[in-house]
Amino acid sequence: MDLRYSENPTNDIWKKLLKYSFGSNVRKATGLTDESIVDAISGSIVQAHEYFATASRVTLNTSPLLMYYGCVNLLYGAASILTKEISQIKNHGASISIPTIDNSIGSVEVYLSSSLEGAFKIFNKVFSNDNHFPKQWKIRDILSYIPDLKNEFEDCYSGITSNCIPVEKVKRKNDKLDRIKLTDLKCEFQNITIVDFNKAYLNSQRTNEYIILREKLNANEIGVYSISGQKNLVVISNINGKEYYLGQIMAIFLGLFALSVLSRYHPAKWYHFVQKDDTGEKGLIEDFLLIAQRKLPNLVLNAILGKDLQFVYNTIGTTDLSKDYDPEDVKKIVLDEIRTGRMGI
Amino acid sequence: MSTILGNTFKLTKDIEHNPKRDSIKLMLSELLRSDITGGEIGYHGSQMYRQFLGYLRIYNDRDRINRESFIKINELPSETIDLLTFGHQYIKSVNSLLLMPLLEMIPNAYKIIDPYWIYENHKNKYAEIDISSPSLNALVESFRLSKPFQIIKNRLNYAPQLKDIKEQDIANAVYSIIERIKKSGLKHCPDDLFETSLKINNPNPESIVSAIILCLINIHSSLQVIDQLLYQAFSSDKMISLDENNIYNVLHMGSNFISESIEVCSCELVHIPGVVIVIDLPFDKLPQKKKFCMVEQVQMKFSQEYGNEFIVGARCIDDCASSYPNLVNNIKLL
Numbered sequence: 125m126d127l128r129y130s131e132n133p134t135n136d137i138w139k140k141l142l143k144y145s146f147g148s149n150v151r152k153a154t155g156l157t158d159e160s161i162v163d164a165i166s167g168s169i170v171q172a173h174e175y176f177a178t179a180s181r182v183t184l185n186t187s188p189l190l191m192y193y194g195c196v197n198l199l200y201g202a203a204s205i206l207t208k209e210i211s212q213i214k215n216h217g218a219s220i221s222i223p224t225i226d227n228s229i230g231s232v233e234v235y236l237s238s239s240l241e242g243a244f245k246i247f248n249k250v251f252s253n254d255n256h257f258p259k260q261w262k263i264r265d266i267l268s269y270i271p272d273l274k275n276e277f278e279d280c281y282s283g284i285t286s287n288c289i290p291v292e293k294v295k296r297k298n299d300k301l302d303r304i305k306l307t308d309l310k311c312e313f314q315n316i317t318i319v320d321f322n323k324a325y326l327n328s329q330r331t332n333e334y335i336i337l338r339e340k341l342n343a344n345e346i347g348v349y350s351i352s353g354q355k356n357l358v359v360i361s362n363i364n365g366k367e368y369y370l371g372q373i374m375a376i377f378l379g380l381f382a383l384s385v386l387s388r389y390h391p392a393k394w395y396h397f398v399q400k401d402d403t404g405e406k407g408l409i410e411d412f413l414l415i416a417q418r419k420l421p422n423l424v425l426n427a428i429l430g431k432d433l434q435f436v437y438n439t440i441g442t443t444d445l446s447k448d449y450d451p452e453d454v455k456k457i458v459l460d461e462i463r464t465g466r467m468g469i
Numbered sequence: 470m471s472t473i474l475g476n477t478f479k480l481t482k483d484i485e486h487n488p489k490r491d492s493i494k495l496m497l498s499e500l501l502r503s504d505i506t507g508g509e510i511g512y513h514g515s516q517m518y519r520q521f522l523g524y525l526r527i528y529n530d531r532d533r534i535n536r537e538s539f540i541k542i543n544e545l546p547s548e549t550i551d552l553l554t555f556g557h558q559y560i561k562s563v564n565s566l567l568l569m570p571l572l573e574m575i576p577n578a579y580k581i582i583d584p585y586w587i588y589e590n591h592k593n594k595y596a597e598i599d600i601s602s603p604s605l606n607a608l609v610e611s612f613r614l615s616k617p618f619q620i621i622k623n624r625l626n627y628a629p630q631l632k633d634i635k636e637q638d639i640a641n642a643v644y645s646i647i648e649r650i651k652k653s654g655l656k657h658c659p660d661d662l663f664e665t666s667l668k669i670n671n672p673n674p675e676s677i678v679s680a681i682i683l684c685l686i687n688i689h690s691s692l693q694v695i696d697q698l699l700y701q702a703f704s705s706d707k708m709i710s711l712d713e714n715n716i717y718n719v720l721h722m723g724s725n726f727i728s729e730s731i732e733v734c735s736c737e738l739v740h741i742p743g744v745v746i747v748i749d750l751p752f753d754k755l756p757q758k759k760k761f762c763m764v765e766q767v768q769m770k771f772s773q774e775y776g777n778e779f780i781v782g783a784r785c786i787d788d789c790a791s792s793y794p795n796l797v798n799n800i801k802l803l
Binding site for chain 1: 653654656657713714715716717718719720734736750751752772773774775776777
């Protein structure tokens, strides 16, 4: 993780993204010479910024739609930068279905189409490694993959667990470890399947307070970070006997898509929800939109730059004990000094 | 594979087919269970570098131990004692055959270089047995032709006084150096030994004797490794491997004029010092990733905050099965 101090992260992130609103920067980053492609990229980034900026100034009545437009423009521009070609997107690649019995926004179903020209499939190919998705997600499933929403999510949907598990990173003098508080787990850790767990970690250990995780040597780090810098492990969902999960960018894309369709094409339901909040989900949805505002541009910028930039005031979730010495350490240092004769004894 | 290490592994295959092997393996696993033995022989008998003799020594001294300490060593069935005795006699017999060339060259060092010499007394004298086999013959031959024996052979004429040195004096020289090597840990080496090593190829009598002493230490180290490998062939089916599936940190990788050594952190396996293991570090740029090593130090930490941690320090073993290979690497044959 590459930490960048920022007093206004959203502005700083957009400042970096808006570099691509200038053709010269796009040409420099991509090597593209075709002006129509360069203009398409620059135009998408500018439009994305304006949609995001506008969305932050309107109410929940229309903000999901503006956010989704901004999201599509941003992903379209970024995908073109990364693939150095214009993506031929013909449709959203998804649709929604509103259950008649359940009033909950979280129960609204999102269907993914198999169309290769759908935005979801095209963006997923660029921004995620996973090609296997169920045909149907619920909005609730999608939100469960946003680590920043974990607490609000679990408060809102009591009994349903978020698919993000917070991990505390502990740095010590000679090593580091990750650990999960047992109180953050709703069931036994052994019964949970974590995305790419065996590639990244040795077998876990359980103490009275924690699940202790040691990273394998040379392994790539897994997990996702919240805006505050808290690392989270992603749980694999079992839907109809098959295992799936959503990456951060695609979760935000699908969430915004579903909410935008709701607000645009189902105004009665959406207006009722915004005004009355019968289901108690309004706070969660508002949080999701705020997080998408802040996080999606950051994730897209990282994808373009191939870095892991985090714009924060301070990080949380890391306990740094690397400068702590216990008596055994001191004894070892003194013995080493004596052995090497550096102490003149 | 015609190296000492390769031939030792061939001999371990013989052991795996020995008719007593399965009974020995079962017996050793049961000795570690106090619910079966009703005592603590498993804990106190499984000691570094002693293999079967560790149990036999404790058992033979049980009356005194039971009388003078809180340790409880119960009577064991005669079948168990027979199997322990057979295992020890087997390894002891291998040692005797491997040291035979020394009997001709420095008879006063023949006995004391056997790793069991310091643990044996009147209560623990065991006869050798006939264990001849083509694998053993190959091992004996490769051992006889190994560099330490060649160095000793080529230098003996220049140090005739060596034959007059008392057995105990050679033992004192050899074991005091071994003790100091162990005390200095994996990363360091005694300063005077380093100085000796720098002058080791000088033609003066002191350097010649020093070279021979270092070779004896090297031979002793090879025997310790061979003994342990043979014991492990009796006691387990698979060698412990420290690799990407159980190492989370490499604290040290280095080499000095005694040996190459590695110190790693592992979180799930307990390794008893003296055990021979494989360390396979998942670093692509290493010239030789997989190394046979003898565990020399194990530090265990148990904590609710950080889980279980085992820091394992080990010396790498060379083709001559020595964990002190560099002691002789700089010595010229003459």
